[in-house]
Amino acid sequence: MKIKILEDRCKGCGLCIEFCPKKILALSDKRNLLGYKIVCWKSPENCNHCGICYLMCPEVVFVEDGEIER
Amino acid sequence: MKIKILEDRCKGCGLCIEFCPKKILALSDKRNLLGYKIVCWKSPENCNHCGICYLMCPEVVFVEDGEIER
Amino acid sequence: MKDKRILVKGVEAIAFGALEGGCNCYFGYPITPQNEIPELMSVELPKRGGVFLQAESETSAINMVLGASAVGARVMTSSSSPGISLMSEGFSYLIALELPCVIVNVMRGGPGLGGIEASQGDYFQAVKAPGHGDGKFLVFAPYSCDEAYELTAKAFELADKYRNPVMILSDAILGQMKEPLTLKPLKIKRIKKDDWILNGAKDRPARVIKSLFLDSAELAERNRKLKKKYQMMEKEIRYEKIFEGNEDIIVVSFGSMARLCKEAVLNLREKGYPVGFFRPITLYPFPRFTLFKLAEASQRKKRFMVFELNCGQMVEDVASSICGRGDTYSVFYPPSILPFPEDIEKEIKKCLKYSNSPKV
């Protein structure tokens, strides 16, 4: 399974970054259309698919690749 | 102390009669201006001035003689 | 005598009318002088598989009405002046959400707690501002038990038709007096609501019933739509008139007061006085145009005497309807001082005598 980041939705709140047990997420310098700096992978290869980022993200940014994007 | 019955106020509810420990009160056949049959003494001489009639009467009918009447 | 004739209070006639109109849910809170409505409904509705619930306040009652209406019930509430005030916010939402329902106000004398005798003090509230914003009710003012029965039944149909609350504006005389009522079956249309009610998004997109429009254009659009609806409602305008064209004076009055006035006018006409009678039955939309025409009916300038059980309210609508084409007189009886028909006759005769100075 590949996790996709729906960048449009991210508000850069940092919750996923904080709670990811692998500490593999970070804020990038890139801004989305809403003006927020968005989340990005530091080392996706270390992801254990625990789902915590999905659980904690208030914006439903992390989805399985293939889920319909808006 | 003499207990006076303010007949105008009585509504004949019977609470005093029921609770008087001496059972010396009764309803008379007389009606007051409001149309209620009013309370009366059966045997005032047996009164022990316990005050229960005063306590229970919803209409403040029993007063010490000399209290201002309306 | 195939229709049953029973002796009932006006408020009972309203309740029977509601049942005839297909009312299947009632939510309300006790208040004099209309308690017979919930009391009757609490017996009748459960029998017919309907819902009766006494709410903990008028505010919650009107919001239960809102909920029941949103899922498709023919629902009603009833109250009296202070209770109606407590429903104002709910009224405004019902209008905005375009939810049909029937509201009965058996007015009592205000302001404040006031008194429970007959009054028409809530005329303005009913026709001008049932709540905040520009919303309006369709307002019926019956003046007899038979009419209360029929108008209330009809109210349910019209509420559904326009997706708008309909108010029955009554008062304590009509509400509390008994007179014979003919319980005749009426042809009240059931209107299909499957296309908008909330009943679970089964095999269709989910629906939203809302009044919040943060987009200016959308909000304006919604308001224009409502305004158009009110204009459409003019089709429902009803009134009663006794008028041949040459009367000098036209007595205007509604509800119970109109009963008293009508008796006075009929008496005077019998005696040959040139007095006509006009009774708006829909208070909103107001029969403006008919009144205007009445004012223009002949060359002679007419006097419109507006009799009300309040401090003068409907008189403003009469004045603005006739646009200066006649003179308007306000004869008002503040809540609780009821005139007798004889008193009204006297007032009219006085007015016939005196000159034509306008008094509004």
Add this chain to the structure above:
Amino acid sequence: MKDKRILVKGVEAIAFGALEGGCNCYFGYPITPQNEIPELMSVELPKRGGVFLQAESETSAINMVLGASAVGARVMTSSSSPGISLMSEGFSYLIALELPCVIVNVMRGGPGLGGIEASQGDYFQAVKAPGHGDGKFLVFAPYSCDEAYELTAKAFELADKYRNPVMILSDAILGQMKEPLTLKPLKIKRIKKDDWILNGAKDRPARVIKSLFLDSAELAERNRKLKKKYQMMEKEIRYEKIFEGNEDIIVVSFGSMARLCKEAVLNLREKGYPVGFFRPITLYPFPRFTLFKLAEASQRKKRFMVFELNCGQMVEDVASSICGRGDTYSVFYPPSILPFPEDIEKEIKKCLKYSNSPKV
């Protein structure tokens, strides 16, 4: 420059006006677009030994106002349309109990939740039926921060003077815009209330403040008394007019809308168009007589264009004031679609061109 000039929102100007008017108690509940009032009061009142309390709802807020007023406080609440509706019953009681207070309504677009942009949709509610029964408020409609400050301060004096609630009817444009306010000290009278307030029956008979009158005559008497009071209030009528007598068109408008209209009218007058301007500042009592006189000012029949941010409300009062002596046009902008002065100019020019058919 001895008076301090600050840049504030209209709602802040209202709050400063209240403090200048001697307000010492505030009870209210948050609602956009007037939250700056309670927020400012929560800082300022405690500093001055006054009372600020956020109620759990508008209904309880207005009843806290009632309590504070009964014991003699200069008390105020503020809200916006839906919250104002929830206060209707309380309003009616305040009027009936003859308790002074100041109520601010920073209107938003209704009905229902509507939108929070500028609207004048609660005109009818404010001037015709703040609650059930025949009660009335004295209603001020400021159109600038300076005026909001002065009228609010004055409102406290007049509320005490008439023992009647006074309403400041504002809207989101005036409420939320900032402009310079001159914080000048005003001469607001303190009115003695020792003869009626409830402060413990020490060395005097106990007092009762009530609105329940089961005796018909008493209730009618109370209503007549109130009606007389409203007539007395006509002394407080205020308006602004730009008019020389020969204008063909008079633009009538209040509050923020009047700012837009005034700009349009001034522009047109500069260009030589025969256009006058009339702005009621007291909405109740309404400057009926002045308008009537205006209509009669010259032989030529005038056109009154009534611009409002609603679906047409004040236009009815204008029409009934001029009694057919002129023609009335309703130019209405349902809540949230705001015209610019340019648009208004266009409307006026259109009207100048076309013939004289009355439209109400």
Add this chain to the structure above:
Amino acid sequence: MPEVFKLPKSLKKNIFHYCPGCHHSIVHRLLCEVIDELNLRDRAVGLASIGCACFLYFYIDVDIVEAPHGRSCSVATGMKRARPELVVFTYQGDGDFAAIGLGDSLHAASRGESITALMINNTVYGMTGGQLSPTTVLQQKTTTTPLGRDPKREGFPLKMAEVLSNFEGVAFCARTAVNTPKRVIETKKLLKKAFLAQLENRGFSYLEILSTCPVNWKMDALSATKHVDKLIEIFPLGVFKDTFGGNSEI
């Protein structure tokens, strides 16, 4: 032993308008006795709530204002906040306090307003002719529950004293009755405590008094008075919260 056979000073001489056997007026008398004994007349303000007791001012000789139905605790809040030196009490029915007024009552309690609230619980709406009240007991017939209160439909009787005892702002909270001489005497003590709580600024004080409504219960005065004993099985008497300490003697 209270002083009997004396008309309390603050009791007006008007004949009560209550139905025969209605306990409202017993409570009125006790209230007047307490006002007299605590010397409150000079600074007391009472709230006449909407219900059978809305004419409170005809009987009790203190400053009184009428509150809209259910709003007494909010009106009292406004008064007390504006003039903390006043002693403010409400006199409310069960419909007024616990139905339409529930929000106002509980918020005042929760804020710990220093006021004294009295709720006369006769389990019906007396004034309007005997409709269901939040405190109507299960199976009780009223004019809007012709078949008796059914918990499936109308839910359960609200026990206000119990509910209030869980609120931090509440300083004193008790339920009593006046259907026996002993309870009348006890009620007066509790009434006094309820006022003392206010005088000492401890917070919200509440006294619930079980009462009768013979007319709407369709009973004679005596049966109604006895029937209160049945109510006590559902609404137990007692002090539910007392910042004076459990057994304090007044």
Add this chain to the structure above:
Amino acid sequence: MPEVFKLPKSLKKNIFHYCPGCHHSIVHRLLCEVIDELNLRDRAVGLASIGCACFLYFYIDVDIVEAPHGRSCSVATGMKRARPELVVFTYQGDGDFAAIGLGDSLHAASRGESITALMINNTVYGMTGGQLSPTTVLQQKTTTTPLGRDPKREGFPLKMAEVLSNFEGVAFCARTAVNTPKRVIETKKLLKKAFLAQLENRGFSYLEILSTCPVNWKMDALSATKHVDKLIEIFPLGVFKDTFGGNSEI
């Protein structure tokens, strides 16, 4: 373990309007998951209450009606009474449910209405800019308590789950939070139970969810999320009433 990385079917694809770090939308997602898993979409009706979540209908794909501020439980009552086959839930803020709506909420609970009420407790009025709420904690600064909530002036925080647990009509009543992954999972379980209580017609079911309001708390998203732990000291998490029996596993 819930099914992660799948957009719930009943979640609309609109981007939430909430501020960064606001937990409202976490609850939205969980709600959608539960609606999907219990297959409720066909017969669910939601109440969008006035508060930051008044746009519920932009996100949750079930029938939704807007309720006036505080009235959701009454509106829901009307719906459920008229159509008992519907599954009716409210989504309310602490201001909506416990301030202006307290009467409506408690009466619906007391009547045992078969509805599910969710209260998102962020201890302030988010929508209107951060004013005092009944659940604001002591000393907390809000725009209307610039010096912090003082129990002498504003009273004590209202603990709705505790209050409701004493009502006979309540079938299920719990408090939870979504500020850690574990709690998110737990919350979903409790949400499900709250709906099951309705599906089994047991009475009123209530779930209170502690939430954040970073903007009005004047914190960044992360601190706000952590701060919920502090709130839990005042508003303990747990199941306060459960007619399913204490330890039932869903």
Add this chain to the structure above:
Amino acid sequence: MRFEIILSGFGGQGVLFAGNLLALAGMYRGYQVSFLPVYGPEMRGGTCHCTVVISDKDIASPLVKEPGYLIILNLPSFLKFIPRLKKGGVALVNEDLVKRDEIENYEELTHHKRVIYVPFSSLAEEAGAPLALNLCALGAFNGLLKLFSEDVFVRALKEMLGKSKAHLFEANFRAYLKGIEAINKV
């Protein structure tokens, strides 16, 4: 033909029941009728009254300024309504509770008015139905005016009593007959 009647007495004297019954009987007889009670808290204590109109034409107003008939069950009612009785009108008065000599300016009050005293309370007690003095008064009224037959009255009374109070029919009817009997003797 138009009869305007005001009935008045204490709260417990069954005045509203009697007025309602009267109107109902009138309706069964085929007349137009209206019945206007007082209601609300006014009912509690003090006097209680109602207005009945029976007519062969439509009744526009249920209000009556000067009734042609009064049925008076107690003293306060007498004092309140006698002044409104039409000249030449008839008042049926409960002799048991209204004593002529307790009334100041009695002559003036009753000038040009016919006052018929009947001891309704005692008669009702005699009939074994002390609470039915209202029925007794109705008996007297109909005995005087003969507005409707016994059949019609019985039907109306049974309707008014309904199932729950059907057992009271006999006693009530006896009191009614007592009233007729008494008026016939006057």
Add this chain to the structure above:
Amino acid sequence: MRFEIILSGFGGQGVLFAGNLLALAGMYRGYQVSFLPVYGPEMRGGTCHCTVVISDKDIASPLVKEPGYLIILNLPSFLKFIPRLKKGGVALVNEDLVKRDEIENYEELTHHKRVIYVPFSSLAEEAGAPLALNLCALGAFNGLLKLFSEDVFVRALKEMLGKSKAHLFEANFRAYLKGIEAINKV
């Protein structure tokens, strides 16, 4: 003399602060001013804007249909307000967030309008005050129009920051100066 300005950007970009500050400086300078923000839930997410009018005459209407000036901090704002800019009007645009090539029919939109690009975000970061891009924009604006002196501006800024944010003065003022500097180079 009358300047009509609309400022627009994201919620967090300090648009309302800048607008308010501009009006305040105008008032200190002795002009009539008005400042009309958007408010309420609209503030949450999406674009946020406000209108400032500065004039030497009374300002009747705070509403502006076709502003003479725009201060645009992000792309959505550009798309929303450029069409309303008066012919011949000037738009100061945040180059960092508004890319010409991301805009369809750019030419048409900006016909007869002067668009000045300044990288407000980067400049603010350069100034060590990344959040002060709004001040940077104000610098550019006043640099262009020279409506008020530095004194007046400093007084207004200090007033706006109040005590609680006084420590931010330096950073904000640096960003302001950066803006002036940048515009002078254009």
